[in-house]
Amino acid sequence: MSSKDLKNQGVKSLNEVCTVTEGLRWLYRQKLLPLEKYYAFSDFHSPSLEEADFDNKPMILVVGQYSTGKTTFIRYLLEQGEYPGGRIGPEPTSDCFTAIMHGDVHNVIPGNALVVDPNKPFRKLSPFGTTFLNRFQCVHFPNQVLESISIIDTPGILSSSKRKMSRGYDFPAVVRWFAEHVDRVILLCDAHKLELSDEFSRTIAALRGNEDKLRVVLNKADAVHPQQLMRVYGALMWSLGKAFRTPEVLRVYIGSFWSAPLKVTDNQKLFQREEEDLFADIQNLPRSSALRKLNDLVKRARLVRAHAYIISALKEEMPLVFRRDHKKRDLIYDLPLLFSRIQQRHQLSPGDFPDCARMQEQLMNHDFSRFKALKPRLLADLDELLTTDIAKLMPLLREEEREAAYRPGVQGGALLDTSSGPFAELNPFCHPEPAGENAEPSDEGWVVSRDKPKYDEIFYNLSPHQGKLSGTQVKDWMLGTRLPSSVLGRIWRLADVDRDGMLDEEEFALASHLMEVKLEGFGLPPMLPPHLVPPSKRRRRTSNTENSKDCGDA
Ligand code: CA
Secondary structure, X not given: OHHHHHHHOOOOOHHHOOXXXXXXXXXXXXXXXXXXXXXXXXXXXOOOOOHHHHHOOOEEEEEEXXXXXXXXXXXXHHOOOOOOOOOOOOOHHHOOEEEEEEOOOOEEEEHHHHOOOOOOOOHHHHHHOHHHHOOEEEEEEOOOXXXXXXXXXXXXXXXXXXXXXXXXXXXXXXXXXXXXXXXXXEEEEEOOOXXXXXXXXXXXXXXXXXXXXXXXXEEOHHHOOHHHHHHHHHHHHHHHHHHOOOHHHOEEEEOOOOOOOOOOOOOHHHHHHHHHHHHHHHHOHHHHHHHHHHHHHHHHHHHHHHHHHHHHHHHHHOOOOOOHHHHHHHHHHOHHHHHHHHHHHHOOOHHHOOOHHHHHHHHHOOOHHHOOOOOHHHHHHHHHHHHHHHXXXXXXXXXXXXXXXXOOOOOOHHHHHHHOOOOOOOOOOOOOOOHHHHOOOOOOOOHHHHHHHHHHHHHHHOOOEOOEEEHHHHHHHHHOOOOOHHHHHXXXXXXXXXXXXXXXXXXHHHHHHHHHHHHOOXXXXXOOOHHHOOHHHHOHHHHHHHHHHHHHHO
């Protein structure tokens, strides 16, 4: 984009930047990147950041074992019956890392092409090799949710029985790369068959350091009885506690994230609240995106600083000529000691340091004589970044957050449900247009009429007031279908055609019809198609406004 280039040029100091993202990009280029290059940071940790890393939409990485319902969860979130390239099945061979992104037309881009596209944040994935790239793709299609966020679907984590199967690439390393680059990691676990396999443990270990982004979802919780659910929850917390340094910050959501009726309904209310919480968290991602980028840059800067001290200390210890191999071995062996010496001397937190065992392994393949000595000027720049520059961006960040609070978060898909109706959280940002207004007058018969007498009976049993039922009056009856509340919310939204927050006789019949459609396993339309609009709402405004006047006067 040319406007992007313009933005970057001309910025000479931090005082000139207009957005947090711009400031971070400037700081990275000026103060962090030179140090990364000088001490070959990317050989040990992660590749240098690019334009697309700063500019991309918030991304969600969805990981989980086979059959935990990852793809179903994503389709549920997007309210997309099928996304091209999204396959569900127990066959590991059909499994891919799939970046699901917004596009005006459906298309699928293979991994080999993705890693050369400068507009996508995936260029640095090429070192993971051809086998991986053959299992990586990007799917574009139009979807409202994807206008605000992108989603990365991942191959299922292998169970113990399939352990011997080789993937041909370093799966946990790829997961780690994504975890470092996304805004949220959703770890889906199956309450029905939670299996803590080897690869599961290694994948969790790969998420270490990104605990703040992690949300754990105990899915299919409706498939087990409450007592068993408690046991599964306990086992999961225990293994997460072992894997992470700060398990207490982890949030585990319990629920059933698919549009099917609940099997065991004891915890229906809990599931509903958990789903609302999780969706609210996702909905807020665009608002917290700048803060996430800032946190990630600080995290990275601290690691770069530790790395610079480690490499320069190793360089200092190496003899110029004799017994170099011998000394190298000793230095690697004594690395833990070196770590704590550096921590003490420079007052650094152990949390800033890389994993020692991994670093030891990597150092074996490096020629220590090429390491660079300490360059105080570069480190002074970095210290300035951490101590004063980031603080200078804070007022800008607060301002952006204040502005973002007035903008709606992610809209669309299952998330639309939080915008209105009795199943909704209060969302002051959404003022949907009444659907009837745009509906073309249609002479087709109304499908719903067939069963209307049946629905009318229920309608009048729920004791309507002045010909209408309120959300509270209908809610319990709708929940009785055991459909997830987000689906019911969506149905409410479609059925309350004139958006007055009430259901009249026809709207109620329409809601009942849509529930039956859903219970029969069909998808819901994103918008009410003209032939489903109740006859009285088809005759445009004149009759609509008269109706609401009647109601208001009465
Ligand atoms: Ca209505």
